Amino acid sequence: MKPFPKTERRVVTVTIDESGDLVYLNTPENDIFMELGERITARASHVVPAAFWSRLAFKAIRYFVHDDSASASWCRAWRGPWMVDTTPTAGVVLEGRWMIRQDAIDAEIAFLNRWFLEGGVQ
Numbered sequence: 001m002k003p004f005p006k007t008e009r010r011v012v013t014v015t016i017d018e019s020g021d022l023v024y025l026n027t028p029e030n031d032i033f034m035e036l037g038e039r040i041t042a043r044a045s046h047v048v049p050a051a052f053w054s055r056l057a058f059k060a061i062r063y064f065v066h067d068d069s070a071s072a073s074w075c076r077a078w079r080g081p082w083m084v085d086t087t088p089t090a091g092v093v094l095e096g097r098w099m100i101r102q103d104a105i106d107a108e109i110a111f112l113n114r115w116f117l118e119g120g121v122q
Contacts, residue, residue, distance in 0.1 A: 012024065012029050012030055012032070013025070013117065014030075014033075015117060015119075023116055024116075025109060025112055044086065044112055045085060045087075045090075045112060046085045047082055047084055047101060047104045047108055048085060049083070050080070050082060050083040054078065058075050058078070061075050062075060076101060079099070080099035080101065081097035081098060082098045082099075082103075083097055083104065084096070084104050084111065086108070086111065086112065086115070090111070090112070090115050094108070
Protein backbone atom coordinates (compact mmCIF):
# COMPACT_ATOMS: atom_id res chain seq x y z
CA MET A 1 0.00 0.00 0.00
CA LYS A 2 1.13 3.50 -0.77
CA PRO A 3 1.24 5.98 2.17
CA PHE A 4 -0.80 9.17 1.92
CA PRO A 5 1.25 11.87 3.66
CA LYS A 6 -1.33 14.62 3.14
CA THR A 7 -3.82 12.91 5.45
CA GLU A 8 -1.58 12.88 8.53
CA ARG A 9 -2.83 16.15 9.98
CA ARG A 10 -6.13 16.82 8.22
CA VAL A 11 -9.54 15.25 8.63
CA VAL A 12 -11.23 14.04 5.47
CA THR A 13 -15.01 13.65 5.58
CA VAL A 14 -16.36 11.04 3.19
CA THR A 15 -19.84 9.61 2.91
CA ILE A 16 -20.78 6.51 0.96
CA ASP A 17 -24.25 6.45 -0.58
CA GLU A 18 -26.51 3.43 -1.14
CA SER A 19 -24.92 2.63 -4.49
CA GLY A 20 -21.40 2.66 -3.03
CA ASP A 21 -20.40 6.05 -4.47
CA LEU A 22 -18.13 8.26 -2.36
CA VAL A 23 -19.19 11.85 -1.73
CA TYR A 24 -16.61 14.31 -0.42
CA LEU A 25 -15.44 17.89 -0.79
CA ASN A 26 -12.73 18.35 -3.39
CA THR A 27 -9.77 19.55 -1.32
CA PRO A 28 -6.03 18.84 -1.61
CA GLU A 29 -6.34 16.40 1.29
CA ASN A 30 -8.77 14.27 -0.73
CA ASP A 31 -6.30 13.49 -3.49
CA ILE A 32 -6.06 10.01 -1.95
CA PHE A 33 -9.29 9.18 -3.81
CA MET A 34 -7.88 10.06 -7.25
CA GLU A 35 -6.79 6.48 -7.94
CA LEU A 36 -10.13 4.90 -7.05
CA GLY A 37 -11.71 5.39 -10.45
CA GLU A 38 -13.95 7.81 -12.27
CA ARG A 39 -14.73 11.08 -10.51
CA ILE A 40 -17.62 13.43 -11.14
CA THR A 41 -16.96 16.90 -9.82
CA ALA A 42 -19.86 19.27 -9.19
CA ARG A 43 -19.94 22.71 -7.61
CA ALA A 44 -21.23 22.44 -4.03
CA SER A 45 -21.34 26.14 -3.13
CA HIS A 46 -19.98 29.61 -3.76
CA VAL A 47 -18.26 32.13 -1.49
CA VAL A 48 -19.16 35.53 -2.90
CA PRO A 49 -19.28 39.16 -1.74
CA ALA A 50 -22.39 39.90 0.31
CA ALA A 51 -22.94 43.37 -1.19
CA PHE A 52 -25.10 43.17 -4.33
CA TRP A 53 -22.93 45.31 -6.68
CA SER A 54 -19.70 43.69 -5.50
CA ARG A 55 -21.25 40.24 -5.97
CA LEU A 56 -22.41 41.17 -9.47
CA ALA A 57 -18.93 42.44 -10.43
CA PHE A 58 -17.29 39.38 -8.82
CA LYS A 59 -19.48 36.97 -10.78
CA ALA A 60 -18.96 38.88 -14.04
CA ILE A 61 -15.19 38.91 -13.68
CA ARG A 62 -15.03 35.26 -12.61
CA TYR A 63 -17.20 34.27 -15.58
CA PHE A 64 -14.58 35.57 -18.00
CA VAL A 65 -11.30 34.63 -16.29
CA HIS A 66 -9.66 31.33 -15.39
CA ASP A 67 -9.58 30.33 -11.73
CA ASP A 68 -5.79 30.66 -11.46
CA SER A 69 -5.58 34.04 -13.22
CA ALA A 70 -4.35 37.26 -11.63
CA SER A 71 -7.87 38.72 -11.95
CA ALA A 72 -9.38 35.79 -10.05
CA SER A 73 -6.76 36.19 -7.30
CA TRP A 74 -7.51 39.90 -7.14
CA CYS A 75 -11.25 39.20 -6.70
CA ARG A 76 -10.58 36.72 -3.90
CA ALA A 77 -8.58 39.41 -2.06
CA TRP A 78 -11.48 41.88 -1.89
CA ARG A 79 -12.54 43.12 1.52
CA GLY A 80 -15.68 41.59 3.02
CA PRO A 81 -18.31 40.97 3.97
CA TRP A 82 -18.48 37.56 2.25
CA MET A 83 -21.39 35.15 2.18
CA VAL A 84 -21.72 31.42 1.53
CA ASP A 85 -24.26 30.31 -1.07
CA THR A 86 -24.89 26.55 -0.90
CA THR A 87 -27.82 26.55 -3.34
CA PRO A 88 -26.10 24.11 -5.74
CA THR A 89 -26.33 21.36 -3.08
CA ALA A 90 -28.13 22.36 0.12
CA GLY A 91 -30.35 25.05 -1.36
CA VAL A 92 -29.60 27.75 1.23
CA VAL A 93 -27.48 30.83 1.72
CA LEU A 94 -25.83 30.67 5.13
CA GLU A 95 -27.02 33.38 7.50
CA GLY A 96 -23.57 34.55 8.60
CA ARG A 97 -21.42 37.19 6.94
CA TRP A 98 -17.62 37.09 7.20
CA MET A 99 -15.18 39.97 6.80
CA ILE A 100 -12.33 37.59 5.94
CA ARG A 101 -12.92 35.33 2.94
CA GLN A 102 -11.05 32.40 4.48
CA ASP A 103 -13.43 32.51 7.46
CA ALA A 104 -16.34 32.18 5.03
CA ILE A 105 -14.60 29.25 3.32
CA ASP A 106 -14.06 27.56 6.69
CA ALA A 107 -17.77 28.02 7.52
CA GLU A 108 -18.67 26.68 4.05
CA ILE A 109 -16.57 23.54 4.56
CA ALA A 110 -17.94 22.92 8.05
CA PHE A 111 -21.54 23.35 6.86
CA LEU A 112 -21.13 21.11 3.80
CA ASN A 113 -19.37 18.36 5.75
CA ARG A 114 -22.19 18.41 8.32
CA TRP A 115 -24.82 18.53 5.57
CA PHE A 116 -23.29 15.54 3.72
CA LEU A 117 -22.93 13.55 6.96
CA GLU A 118 -26.57 14.18 7.87
CA GLY A 119 -27.67 12.87 4.50
CA GLY A 120 -28.40 16.24 2.96
CA VAL A 121 -31.04 17.19 5.50
CA GLN A 122 -31.49 20.67 6.91
